[in-house]
Amino acid sequence: MLLEYLLRVHANVSFIGRHEVAQISFELQTRQQTTLTPRLQQSVKLLQMSTLDFSREVAEAIANNPFLEEQEDSSATADAIASTPDSEHERASLQPASSSRDEQEPMPATQHIEADAPSGYSGDYPVSRNADSSDPDVGQWARSETSFKESLLADACAYKLSERDYTLAQYIIEALDDDGYLRIPFSDLADASQFSPPPQDSEWEIVLHLVQQIGTPGLGARNLSECLTLQLNALPEDTAGRALALRIVTGHLDRLGRCDYPGLARVLDCASQDLQQACALIRSLDPRPGGRYSAVDPSCYVVPDVIVRKVGKAWVAIGNDSAIPQARLNTAYAQVFKETRYNGRSLMAQALQEARWLMRSLEQRSTTIQRVAQAIVARQQTFFDYGEIALRPLMLSEIADELGLHESTVSRATSNKYLASPRGIYEFKHFFSRELATSSGGTCSAVAVRALIQEMIEEENPKAPLSDVTLASKLAREGVVVARRTVSKYRAQIKYPSAELRRAP
Structure with a gap:
């Protein structure tokens, strides 16, 4: 009995010991984690925005925060612009905006961000023409886009059609897809109860034939074969290769899609030279005739953040302040708030603090974009003189090291940012290109x-078009060593077909 009791006690002690070991097996770990403050989060968010998104963000902040207001043009500035000749106005509008900011005074720097003189090019943004009107008129820069459906309906009005035929034509035109094809059967175009008597397929065919004649050749086709046939029929009868091309698109389009040229020559019983001429004619046709009428989405318009101009012998980047809304701190409201004492003061204090943070973020964003743009332009001077062929290889890390910024900051400052130059409008990231070795030991x-x-x-x-192998050999003679597959990739990027498809008849 004593032995059994001792064994039970030992078992309990062992269990307790194991339990105690389990209790003290937890470990404490420490780790470091970077957390952005609300102010830094706001700065990062504003920096990576495009100009259009940034403008909406600032406009929303002005509407919701009583301590913010939009900076309006003074009447004196408006009168000066109105009295300036056009040429002088253009020269004045492209001058860099001056700043009277004092680095030693923290608060005045956040009062407002404005240019002493208008900075001209505002992209497609409207600019205020009347000092008495604060809201810009969309009609100053918006324009109407005409779709191919509207064009077809307008052309149909020129024909003497009965009300029934014009209604049928409307149903057909409205049913065309973005490529210009009619992919819906006649029975699904309209409810038969809307017509008395209901239209027959032959009646639909007649009206469809009219629609196909009044628009760009190929519109209103029901398949690719019919689309290409309509375009070939619209060509003069003496067009070289037209007859053979019609035979191909009406009965042997699948062979052409497989590039089965020997089979085509055998089935059509024609010479290889005539077949090559007909195939080249088919390739010149447009398989998507409705695509040329696609309306441009106004949201894809680009508003440049900086303007590049030549000053003396150097190119410089000038901030395009007129492309963004100008905001400032409402000092009158801030002074009234400072002198008041009431229970809701904490909410107003938070709104005032957010307004000051926003003003500092706006200034920081403008300064960062300006510095990055100037650093890019300074390194790509030859590009603005000679074009794409003189673009130097550039990495984000080079700009970051030069400006003392983090590489992620430079990446955000170049995303969705554009500059306008005499050579066109380019995204900042266009100037960052990887380097390739040359035979001389340099890079391009x-x-x-x-x-x-x-x-x-x-x-x-x-x-006798150049093949990718020949292009690689010519590049090697120029000192640029690239593989054939690299040449093929770059050729596809600039949207050039292969040598066989570029060969003229």
């Missing part, structure tokens, strides 16, 4: 190599 940018390939293709003999 991938953009420059694409420009060289494009130049070689444009100067080639159309009857």
Whole structure:
């Protein structure tokens, strides 16, 4: 009995010991984690926004915060602009905005962000023409886009059609898809009860034939074969290869899609030269005739953040302040708030603090974009003088090291940001291109190599186009060593087909 009791006690002690070990097996761990403050989160959010999104964000902040107000043009400035000749106005509008900011005074720097003189080019944004009107008129910059359906309906009105035929034409035109095809059967175009008597398929065919004649050739086709046939029929009868091309698109389009040229020559019983001529004619046709009428989405308009101009012998970047809304702190409200004492003061204090944070973020965003743009322009001077072929390889880390910024900050400052120059409007990221080695030991940018390939293709003999192997050999003679598959990739990026498809008849 004593032995059994001792064994039970030992078992209990062992259990308790194991339990105690389980209790003290938990470990304490420490780790570091970076957490952005609300102010830094706001700065990062504003920096990576495009100009259009940034403008909406600032406008929303002005509408919701009583301590913020939009900076309006003074009447004196408006009168000065109105009395300035056009040429002088253009020169004055492109001058860099001056700043009277004092680095030693923290608060005045956040009062407002405005240019002492208008900075001209505002992209497609409206600019205020009347000092008495604070809201810009969309009609100053918006324009109407005409779709191919509207164009067809307008052309149909020129024909003497009965009310019934015009209604049928309306149903057909409205049923066309974005490519210009009619992919809906006649029975599904309209409810038969809307017509008396209901239209027959033959009646639909007659009206469809009219629609196909009044628009761009190919519109209103029900399949690719009919689309290409309509375009070929619209060509003059003496067009070289037209008859053979009609035979191909009406009965042997599948063979052409497989590039089965020997089979086509055998089935059509024609010479290889005539077949090549007919195939080249077919490739020149438009398989999506409705695409050329696609309306441009106004939201895709680009508003440049900076303007590049030549000052002396150097290109410089000038901030486009007129493209964004100008905001400032309402000092009158801030002073009234300072002198009041009431229970809701904490809410107003938070709104005032948010207004000050926003003003500092606006200034910081403008300064960062301006610095990054100027650093890019300073390194790409030859691009603005000679074009794509002179673009230097550039990395985000180079700009970050030069400006003392983090690489992620530079990445945000270049995303969805654009600059306007005499050579066109470019995204900031266009100037960052990886480097390729040259036989001389130097480097060149991938953009420059694409420009060289494009130049070689444009100067080639159309009857003997350059293959990718030949292009790689020519680039090697120029000192640029690239593989054939790299040439093929760059050729596809600049939207040039292969040598066989570029060959002229």
